[in-house]
């Protein structure tokens with residue numbers, strides 16, 4: 001079996017076919033999101049039926065009753081895996097690898113499916129990378145290309161203004177599905193195996209360093225915010241202070257692009273886009289953001305978008321309802337001054 005692990009991760013050969021006992025569709029479900037897991041299984045079942053294979057589930061922190069519910073929702077075998085309160089995502093990734101190595105026959109499944117969200121998308125990225133697979137996050141539909149049995153995942157892009165179809169290649173094909181993609185099925189006659197795995201999600205696989213951030217208006221409540229002021233690489237640390245001020249004046253929250261998060265001007269929880277939050281504000285102010293598809297796909301249709309960018313050719317202007325071509329260090333203080341004046 002071509003399977004090994006190290007202190008920091010694991011890898012696995014993926015050239016062999018999935019065994020019948022393991023099944024070639026693996027769904028990863030968390031006990032605290034069981035309903036989302038059941039909906040995911042509706043899609044997993046459909047894909048497995050089209051591929052002529054079975055569905056295995058790694059259920060983290062769910063009991064036997066939850067496992068049986070997943071069987072009624074479409075699973076053939078469910079493995080119950082316990083985690084520890086301080087388990088990290090790298091620990092869950094490690095446990096999935098162990099499950100494949102020990103319970104699923106030692107081969108990577110053809111397809112790995114998770115529910116899209118911060119946890120699912122991040123774990124999916126780790127799995128795809130460690131297994132040298134392919135990845136689509138945030139898909140809203142899946143189909144099988146019968147010519148080579150590969151998946152085709154559909155995803156809204158440009159803030160929902162267009163739809164992209166991605167053909168996944170190789171093995172495993174890792175995909176996260178947006179909640180609501182399918183409705184759960186319930187078949188009381190379905191039977192399957194529910195087994196408590198001896199695997200426990202370890203902790204301490206990553207060294208963590210905690211540092212204090214002085215980013216303004218930190219909040220994980222992006223998903224529910226009706227006003228978001230977001231900054232990108234063009235904002236810089238000083239720009240983010242202005243962005244925080246404006247967000248506070250508008251009763252909104254601060255969002256960011258991946259580049260801004262990577263620069264340390266915003267926290268990972270503030271990232272919007274393919275690997276970040278999906279938001280549905282009424283007003284979205286984008287300052288120093290170019291408007292790449294990976295960022296814009298995090299903004300659902302319906303938002304009024306105001307873009308501030310000094311480059312008139314920036315793609316964000318194609319989507320914006322209002323645009324200011326200019327320096328955000330001049331535009332944002334003007335907004336702030338106007339709002340401050342209005343409030344006194």
Ligand SMILES: Cc1cc2nc3c(=O)[nH]c(=O)nc-3n(C[C@H](O)[C@H](O)[C@H](O)COP(=O)(O)OP(=O)(O)OC[C@H]3O[C@@H](n4cnc5c(N)ncnc54)[C@H](O)[C@@H]3O)c2cc1C
Nearest residue numbers: 232233234257258273274275276288289290295309310328
């Ligand atoms: C698999 C994958 C997933 C990804 N997921 C995400 C994701 O979830 N979210 C995300 O955001 N990105 C994501 N990205 C990254 C994405 O491709 C872009 O790199 C990123 O969104 C660009 O961020 P940006 O707009 O801040 O930077 P840039 O593209 O560099 O744009 C900066 C903009 O600021 C403008 N500017 C500069 N100075 C000023 C100024 N003083 N005043 C006004 N404007 C100014 C510039 O004209 C420019 O348009 C992902 C990429 C990959 C490959």
